[in-house]
Amino acid sequence: xxxxxxxxxxxxxxxxxxxxxxxxxxxxxxxxxxxxxxxxxxxxxxxxxxxxxxxxxxxxxxxxxxxxxxxxxxxxxxxxxxxxxxxxxxxxxxxxxxxxxxxxxxxxxxxxxxxxxxxxxxxxxxxxxxxxxxxxxxxxxxxxxxxxxxxxxxxxxxxxxxxxxxxxxxxxxxxxxxxxxxxxxxxxxxxxxxxxxxxxxxxxxxxxxxxxxxxxxxxxxxxxxxxxxxxxxxxxxxxxxxxxxxxxxxxxxxxxxxxxxxxxxxxxxxxxxxxxxxxxxxxxxxxxxxxxxxxxxxxxxxxxxxxxxxxxxxxxxxxxxxxxxxxxxxxxxxxxxxxxxxxxxxxxxxxxxxxxxxxxxxxxxxxxxxxxxxxxxxxxxxxxxxxxxxxxxxxxxxxxxxxxxxxxxxxxxxxxxxxxxxxxxxxxxxxxxxxxxxxxxxxxxxxxxxxxxxxxxxxxxxxxxxxxxxxxxxxxxxxx
Amino acid sequence: xxxxxxxxxxxxxxxxxxxxxxxxxxxxxxxxxxxxxxxxxxxxxxxxxxxxxxxxxxxxxxxxxxxxxxxxxxxxxxxxxxxxxxxxxxxxxxxxxxxxxxxxxxxxxxxxxxxxxxxxxxxxxxxxxxxxxxxxxxxxxxxxxxxxxxxxxxxxxxxxxxxxxxxxxxxxxxxxxxxxxxxxxxxxxxxxxxxxxxxxxxxxxxxxxxxxxxxxxxxxxxxxxxxxxxxxxxxxxxxxxxxxxxxxxxxxxxxxxxxxxxxxxxxxxxxxxxxxxxxxxxxxxxxxxxxxxxxxxxxxxxxxxxxxxxxxxxxxxxxxxxxxxxxxxxxxxxxxxxxxxxxxxxxxxxxxxxxxxxxxxxxxxxxxxxxxxxxxxxxxxxxxxxxxxxxxxxxxxxxxxxxxxxxxxxxxxxxxxxxxxxxxxxxxxxxxxxxxxxxxxxxxxxxxxxxxxxxxxxxxxxxxxxxxxxxxxxxxxxxx
Numbered sequence: 001x002x003x004x005x006x007x008x009x010x011x012x013x014x015x016x017x018x019x020x021x022x023x024x025x026x027x028x029x030x031x032x033x034x035x036x037x038x039x040x041x042x043x044x045x046x047x048x049x050x051x052x053x054x055x056x057x058x059x060x061x062x063x064x065x066x067x068x069x070x071x072x073x074x075x076x077x078x079x080x081x082x083x084x085x086x087x088x089x090x091x092x093x094x095x096x097x098x099x100x101x102x103x104x105x106x107x108x109x110x111x112x113x114x115x116x117x118x119x120x121x122x123x124x125x126x127x128x129x130x131x132x133x134x135x136x137x138x139x140x141x142x143x144x145x146x147x148x149x150x151x152x153x154x155x156x157x158x159x160x161x162x163x164x165x166x167x168x169x170x171x172x173x174x175x176x177x178x179x180x181x182x183x184x185x186x187x188x189x190x191x192x193x194x195x196x197x198x199x200x201x202x203x204x205x206x207x208x209x210x211x212x213x214x215x216x217x218x219x220x221x222x223x224x225x226x227x228x229x230x231x232x233x234x235x236x237x238x239x240x241x242x243x244x245x246x247x248x249x250x251x252x253x254x255x256x257x258x259x260x261x262x263x264x265x266x267x268x269x270x271x272x273x274x275x276x277x278x279x280x281x282x283x284x285x286x287x288x289x290x291x292x293x294x295x296x297x298x299x300x301x302x303x304x305x306x307x308x309x310x311x312x313x314x315x316x317x318x319x320x321x322x323x324x325x326x327x328x329x330x331x332x333x334x335x336x337x338x339x340x341x342x343x344x345x346x347x348x349x350x351x352x353x354x355x356x357x358x359x360x361x362x363x364x365x366x367x368x369x370x371x372x373x374x375x376x377x378x379x380x381x382x383x384x385x386x387x388x389x390x391x392x393x394x395x396x397x398x399x400x401x402x403x404x405x406x407x408x409x410x411x412x413x414x415x416x417x418x419x420x421x422x423x424x425x426x427x428x429x430x431x432x433x434x435x436x437x438x439x440x441x442x443x444x445x446x447x448x449x450x451x452x453x454x455x456x457x458x459x460x461x462x463x464x465x466x467x468x469x470x471x472x473x474x475x476x477x478x479x480x
Numbered sequence: 481x482x483x484x485x486x487x488x489x490x491x492x493x494x495x496x497x498x499x500x501x502x503x504x505x506x507x508x509x510x511x512x513x514x515x516x517x518x519x520x521x522x523x524x525x526x527x528x529x530x531x532x533x534x535x536x537x538x539x540x541x542x543x544x545x546x547x548x549x550x551x552x553x554x555x556x557x558x559x560x561x562x563x564x565x566x567x568x569x570x571x572x573x574x575x576x577x578x579x580x581x582x583x584x585x586x587x588x589x590x591x592x593x594x595x596x597x598x599x600x601x602x603x604x605x606x607x608x609x610x611x612x613x614x615x616x617x618x619x620x621x622x623x624x625x626x627x628x629x630x631x632x633x634x635x636x637x638x639x640x641x642x643x644x645x646x647x648x649x650x651x652x653x654x655x656x657x658x659x660x661x662x663x664x665x666x667x668x669x670x671x672x673x674x675x676x677x678x679x680x681x682x683x684x685x686x687x688x689x690x691x692x693x694x695x696x697x698x699x700x701x702x703x704x705x706x707x708x709x710x711x712x713x714x715x716x717x718x719x720x721x722x723x724x725x726x727x728x729x730x731x732x733x734x735x736x737x738x739x740x741x742x743x744x745x746x747x748x749x750x751x752x753x754x755x756x757x758x759x760x761x762x763x764x765x766x767x768x769x770x771x772x773x774x775x776x777x778x779x780x781x782x783x784x785x786x787x788x789x790x791x792x793x794x795x796x797x798x799x800x801x802x803x804x805x806x807x808x809x810x811x812x813x814x815x816x817x818x819x820x821x822x823x824x825x826x827x828x829x830x831x832x833x834x835x836x837x838x839x840x841x842x843x844x845x846x847x848x849x850x851x852x853x854x855x856x857x858x859x860x861x862x863x864x865x866x867x868x869x870x871x872x873x874x875x876x877x878x879x880x881x882x883x884x885x886x887x888x889x890x891x892x893x894x895x896x897x898x899x900x901x902x903x904x905x906x907x908x909x910x911x912x913x914x915x916x917x918x919x920x921x922x923x924x925x926x927x928x929x930x931x932x933x934x935x936x937x938x939x940x941x942x943x944x945x946x947x948x949x950x951x952x953x954x955x956x957x958x959x960x
Contacts, residue, residue, distance in 0.1 A: 008510040011508050011509075028681075035483075037483055067711055100710070196712060219587065232489065237683055
């Protein structure tokens with residue numbers, strides 16, 4: 001049963017398991033104590049720190065172990081922002097950072113700080129020039145991920161670090177997704193990572209702060225981990241995290257190349273096998289093991305369940321039917337389709353055979369979800385196709401968009417992603433070339449998916465406006 | 481090699497080990513994911529929560545897993561204080577809480593809140609009436625440990641809870657030391673605990689918040705654990721923590737009674753075997769497995785090392801030669817001797833044979849440390865003994881205390897605990913009954929240990945005043 005969601009959590013690496021078991025016996029005592037069990041625990045902790053620091057590219061006394069990658073980000077950002085509070089309270093992040101970064105930024109803003117969110121292009125990559133331009137005299141901290149967790153795109157962290165260095169601003173690089181695959185980008189001032197992403201156990205994050213970076217830990221004082229990570233050290237897991245980091249890095253080049261080829265295969269084959277698919281993320285400057293694509297007229301969660309039944313565990317950035325109801329902020333920032341989104345992240349050791357099986361079952365799985373949703377078939381999308389829009393109404397004055405000629409109106413109010421786009425696709429054949437159709441929708445995903453649909457199908461997205469209920473999205477039909 | 485420091489960290493319980501191993505295989509995936517590995521992880525997490533909640537005496541949806549007991553306290557106090565900010569910003573703690581509580585209180589005070597620290601008696605117990613009297617209309621939160629971590633004394637948490645209930649103030653009970661031994665005291669509004677204290681793995685704390693208690697999680701938002709404990713769940717450790725809590729609680733009554741008898745034996749025998757010892761903490765209302773005593777004329781760390789060489793791992797609340805240089809805040813609040821402090825906390829399964837061996841080696845170990853420090857022997861302490869105080873000077877006007885008749889002055893400036901007390905003991909025989917001796921000292925422990933020495937030896941402590949360097953402590957000799 002192939003598990004293809006390593007970017008969420010990787011199965012425990014055998015070296016991690018072995019190290020954890022040994023450390024459960026040898027490293028359960030308090031490393032701050034003076035007796036032999038404590039000294040033994042201290043030796044294990046010191047050795048784990050030395051190993052992790054070597055892989056992170058820093059000195060052992062620059063690195064502490066936190067309870068998670070999320071805590072490393074929370075506490076790293078809070079400490080760096082507080083440490084440079086006299087310089088100012090401006091923070092730079094990219095729009096596609098992990099939620100732990102964006103939520104930390106929100107807290108900073110709520111407390112009176114200012115935040116610049118640097119936009120990304122359609123591949124999910126922040127423009128280094130835009131990142132550099134965001135630097136201000138009062139910038140206390142800049143944050144940039146090494147690579148994106150949802151679409152795999154590598155960020156220009158080294159270039160950003162260079163600009164930050166020139167401006168005297170520390171850069172926190174969130175290397176959660178990449179540290180298992182190779183060294184962190186050069187030039188970071190603070191580094192964060194998460195062990196369970198590389199096959200270490202959960203419960204361990206890394207926070208490294210370069211000597212000379214002003215850092216003021218926030219929250220109640222605690223003597224553990226240089227005062228930067230409160231609470232009794234999770235030593236067996238720390239030992240396992242360090243040992244597995246070393247192990248995965250030793251084979252990262254070869255395994256990364258192998259998985260990169262498998263991902264290239266997925267990137268190439270999925271658009272050939274499945275109609276109306278958009279593969280997103282940078283095709284070259286990317287993580288080796290991760291690929292994301294979105295399928296028109298598909299609800300991501302239903303697709304996930306269908307793939308799960310077919311034996312494949314993948315994740316999705318679209319959550320039409322889950323409790324959140326908003327599409328992934330990453331896909332939104334990229335301006336790409338969110339519906340029917342699938343992220344495949346291969347764990348180390350993933351087999352070519354399983355990837356081929358995935359490619360074999362994906363087309364029928366997507367087709368069955370589309371059929372269930374009564375989505376238009378690929379052929380039905382041609383202009384000549386007979387459309388029978390159940391909920392399309394005749395042109396109606398009150399709901400008409402502000403375009404010159406009132407066009408067709410589709411009432412998709414109360415319908416969840418991907419239904420508004422499906423309704424739109426069903427009627428586009430009835431719209432004369434150059435004419436418009438307006439979709440009334442109150443599902444948040446429509447704001448992203450209707451423009452993305454236009455981009456994919458070659459129609460013109462003519463804009464949105466608030467309607468009496470929901471939002472009116474207007475599309476002008478092109479030849480395509 | 482007997483390990484007698486279970487109150488710092490207990491060795492992993494066999495049930496915890498077994499559960500951890502199983503959960504490493506079954507519970508490494510993200511419990512928030514929809515695929516089978518995620519659902520399996522969610523089932524394990526739900527089951528662990530149900531088990532822990534049952535042992536904690538609450539509903540599963542009232543309990544979250546944190547990364548440590550320290551984090552449970554930090555985040556529990558911060559959330560409760562913020563949740564009741566409109567009521568006021570007054571916080572009540574006892575003077576002998578764990579440092580995580582006192583450091584949280586310090587942060588609260590630094591941010592403009594007010595804190596009442598309820599004093600304790602010489603057994604380390606807070607007076608319930610004093611605790612109740614500290615309640616004010618603007619009290620947002622009260623915190624009281626179930627039992628003290630250094631001396632084992634049980635606090636009147638149920639009485640405090642009753643007073644808090646009457647005043648409409650939530651009480652956070654820190655049950656870190658007691659939850660493995662039995663149910664938490666009745667009436668808590670918030671409860672915290674730490675798994676590695678009961679034989680669970682490190683990396684797991686419990687935070688329970690009763691329904692209806694206003695609680696506003698602080699820090700960056702995070703969807704995990706009801707928004708109360710950010711970061712990816714440390715699931716294998718959580719499963720092990722819950723399983724071992726159930727296991728230790730099943731045998732807690734029998735094992736507690738057995739260890740209670742062993743501790744009673746230590747409490748009775750130590751003063752018989754070792755001269756000039758003070759056994760501290762409540763002799764009856766106490767944790768079953770923990771006993772603390774202090775030895776005059778002994779440096780705690782040296783004694784720890786000597787006991788370690790003799791094969792016994794214990795801890796100490798006196799840290800004369802460590803980096804902190806201040807005696808335990810608990811012993812200070814109790815007003816008892818801090819020097820030569822030893823805490824024995826027996827792990828489950830500790831043998832009577834090992835306890836007898838400890839009692840056998842303790843006298844000679846203490847004696848050797850005293851000899852090394854040239855401490856007065858027990859017989860030398862009698863008034864008739866010839867004293868040869870190397871550093872005692874003739875009465876000198878400038879350093880004389882403010883007492884009517886200038887007495888002997890001992891210059892112990894620059895000398896670390898326990899040397900100031902040793903110097904004092906060496907000269908007391910030269911002081912006429914009713915006369916005074918003044919010790920000049922700049923070691924922080926002297927402030928606690930000189931009055932405690934007076935109490936133990938039946939002399940009158942006549943007070944302290946700032947001297948040109950350090951502090952002048954004056955003692956009036958009594959018959960004793």
